[in-house]
Amino acid sequence: MLFTILALFPDTVSCFFQESIVKRAIDSGVVSINLINIRDYTKDKHGKVDDYPFGGGRGMVLAPDPIFRAFESIRNRGYTIALSPMGCKLNQEKVRELSILDSLTILCGHYEGIDHRVVESLVDEEISIGDFVLTGGEPAACVIVDCITRELEGVLGDDLSKCEESFDRSGLLEYEQYTRPAEYRGMSVPEVLLSGNHERIRKWRMKRRLLNTLEKRPDLINRSRLSGEYRELLHEIEKEKSDESS
Numbered sequence: 001m002l003f004t005i006l007a008l009f010p011d012t013v014s015c016f017f018q019e020s021i022v023k024r025a026i027d028s029g030v031v032s033i034n035l036i037n038i039r040d041y042t043k044d045k046h047g048k049v050d051d052y053p054f055g056g057g058r059g060m061v062l063a064p065d066p067i068f069r070a071f072e073s074i075r076n077r078g079y080t081i082a083l084s085p086m087g088c089k090l091n092q093e094k095v096r097e098l099s100i101l102d103s104l105t106i107l108c109g110h111y112e113g114i115d116h117r118v119v120e121s122l123v124d125e126e127i128s129i130g131d132f133v134l135t136g137g138e139p140a141a142c143v144i145v146d147c148i149t150r151e152l153e154g155v156l157g158d159d160l161s162k163c164e165e166s167f168d169r170s171g172l173l174e175y176e177q178y179t180r181p182a183e184y185r186g187m188s189v190p191e192v193l194l195s196g197n198h199e200r201i202r203k204w205r206m207k208r209r210l211l212n213t214l215e216k217r218p219d220l221i222n223r224s225r226l227s228g229e230y231r232e233l234l235h236e237i238e239k240e241k242s243d244e245s246s
């Protein structure tokens with residue numbers, strides 16, 4: 001998949017691609033990155049790319065011309081998103097949707113944002129990574145590339161590892177994970193995980209997923225797509241809770 005990223009501070013983004021899973025995906029050719037410095041496309045002799053907002057107010061706005069010219073340099077633009085706190089909030093469903101594209105262009109804003117004519121003319125969709133405000137879109141671009149990359153086939157050694165984790169197709173959170181040693185500073189791993197009984201472990205994990213979701217993100221339960229087995233376990237949990245309180 002080709003990611004084209006337009007940013008004012010591309011170094012913030014490029015260092016992110018130099019380690020771990022995203023780097024491996026790039027090295028193996030599953031992912032390509034085309035990083036464009038918007039400043040390279042300004043005609044201003046001082047390299048200026050922003051200007052004061054019309055109508056007054058604080059801060060600076062990224063001017064349209066360098067961005068239009070930067071876009072005109074892109075050969076394979078594909079689907080185009082702009083990063084903005086006003087955009088559609090990113091979730092795993094959106095990540096899966098974007099991960100089937102061959103080419104994604106990501107426009108990072110900075111300062112007070114981007115001249116809206118850019119958004120209207122060049123952008124298919126605005127995306128937010130959460131209800132907070134960053135200084136620029138660069139960290140958000142890293143987030144987008146990262147979560148899409150791990151969805152791509154062959155990137156995670158074992159594609160099954162995507163099947164049972166938070167926000168998978170069931171819509172639940174994950175169960176707790178443990179590794180060696182079984183005893184650490186007086187804390188032990190749940191006995192069932194050491195039992196070697198795969199069926200008990202499977203059931204325990206399913207139940208922990210439901211309990212974690214009920215406790216930490218109860219809003220997800222109503223939106224989740226639970227199999228019959230999960231629904232049975234949910235009834236069991238509800239019964240246990242009502243027995244405890246009576």
Ligand SMILES: C[S@@+](CC[C@H](N)C(=O)[O-])C[C@H]1O[C@@H](n2cnc3c(N)ncnc32)[C@H](O)[C@@H]1O
Nearest residue numbers: 083084085109112113128129133134136137140
């Ligand atoms: C300081 S923000 C601009 C905020 C804008 N004035 C507003 O109130 O909505 C500068 C840039 O950071 C990026 N940004 C900030 N918060 C973001 C978020 N939650 N998700 C995605 N991008 C964000 C956007 O590219 C934005 O243009």
